[in-house]
Amino acid sequence: MPELTDAQLEKLIKDIGLKRPRGGSERKPIAHGTYRGARQHYYRKEPLCAPCRQAERDYQNERYAARTRQSGGAR
């Protein structure tokens, strides 16, 4: 394989239309204070900040409440 100069490499990359990989959710700013934000913290393997922790708790409580309401109290 012939060695390419930086300029040639650059041209080649442009020619084949190589794009930078999309960052996906990891590159978006965290929506702190929301359940989504909490998920983003988890995804990045970092500790949740206080607003996100609270938001997640609220979300779980809501889901739990909805479930128990729906089942009419399964106890």
Ligand SMILES: [Zn+2]
């Ligand atoms: Zn947060």
